[in-house]
Amino acid sequence: MTQPLSNQGAPARTVVVAIDGPAASGKGTLSQRIADAFGFAHLDTGVLYRAVGVSVLRAGGDPADNAAAAHAAYDLHPEHPILREVALRTDEAAQAASKVAAVPEVRAALLDFQRRFATHPPGGAPGAVLDGRDIGTVVCPDAQAKLFITASVEVRAERRLKELQRRGIPAISSDVLEDMKTRDARDSQRAVAPLRPAADAFVLDTSALDADQVFSMAVAHIGSKTGLKPTA
Numbered sequence: 001m002t003q004p005l006s007n008q009g010a011p012a013r014t015v016v017v018a019i020d021g022p023a024a025s026g027k028g029t030l031s032q033r034i035a036d037a038f039g040f041a042h043l044d045t046g047v048l049y050r051a052v053g054v055s056v057l058r059a060g061g062d063p064a065d066n067a068a069a070a071h072a073a074y075d076l077h078p079e080h081p082i083l084r085e086v087a088l089r090t091d092e093a094a095q096a097a098s099k100v101a102a103v104p105e106v107r108a109a110l111l112d113f114q115r116r117f118a119t120h121p122p123g124g125a126p127g128a129v130l131d132g133r134d135i136g137t138v139v140c141p142d143a144q145a146k147l148f149i150t151a152s153v154e155v156r157a158e159r160r161l162k163e164l165q166r167r168g169i170p171a172i173s174s175d176v177l178e179d180m181k182t183r184d185a186r187d188s189q190r191a192v193a194p195l196r197p198a199a200d201a202f203v204l205d206t207s208a209l210d211a212d213q214v215f216s217m218a219v220a221h222i223g224s225k226t227g228l229k230p231t232a
């Protein structure tokens with residue numbers, strides 16, 4: 001992935017919040033709220049892997065093919081229109097993402113952009129929130145605050161089903177549950193940057209918590225690690 005020029009000149013030391021967890025655990029929802037509350041920039045790193053997966057499919061390739069996946073990852077850049085497509089939200093895109101994400105060259109190609117976003121957040125923001133699978137363990141191991149957001153697979157599948165229905169994307173409940181289980185297994189068992197909490201992460205099971213409760217607990221944790229309070 002080529003580098004953007006737009007976020008150069010930001011302060012050398014920014015606050016980084018790493019939010020990891022399995023599919024549909026609520027990472028994105030929480031990350032955006034944290035970013036808004038603290039005035040930080042937010043990067044949903046899953047979108048990068050989804051874009052690579054969909055690019056390979058559109059080129060008629062197999063997302064598990066290392067060469068095809070690596071080629072698509074090197075071609076991706078931050079202004080690429082595919083990053084804003086609703087097609088990235090489908091189960092097909094999620095499965096393709098999880099396959100390309102197991103290819104070491106793909107992870108390497110996307111690493112510099114993610115790290116640069118953390119150290120030089122766009123718009124000169126004083127901090128960055130990155131969400132994904134390996135932010136606290138690989139991308140930003142020095143992040144000041146790390147959260148690992150999880151929930152039972154049934155709760156997560158139900159949340160994702162409702163989300164897809166809201167977006168007008170056709171989905172079948174049993175397929176969504178199967179997708180979660182397959183991706184959980186693939187993401188946790190891959191050799192490179194597997195899904196797991198960092199040793200110093202705050203692990204939060206949100207199965208019985210609503211988004212407001214999760215947000216409050218996350219704000220308290222970030223405050224305890226950084227001394228910061230929400231500004232909005």
Ligand SMILES: Nc1ncnc2c1ncn2[C@@H]1O[C@H](COP(=O)(O)OP(=O)(O)O)[C@@H](O)[C@H]1O
Pocket residue numbers: 021022023024025026027028029030159160162163206209210211212214
């Ligand atoms: N604590 C929560 N309780 C209920 N629904 C939630 C909660 N957090 C997020 N959601 C909903 O679940 C769905 C998946 O959340 P999202 O933030 O996209 O997860 P992720 O980024 O981990 O895939 C969204 O529709 C979101 O509104």
Ligand SMILES: Nc1ccn([C@@H]2O[C@H](COP(=O)(O)OP(=O)(O)O)[C@@H](O)[C@H]2O)c(=O)n1
Pocket residue numbers: 022023024025045046047049050094097098099101131132133134135183187
């Ligand atoms: N930092 C990241 C982010 C996503 N991914 C991969 O990309 C896929 C899609 O990620 P996502 O965050 O968009 O998925 P959801 O949690 O939204 O379902 C995951 O299943 C992972 O295989 C990754 O390997 N590392």
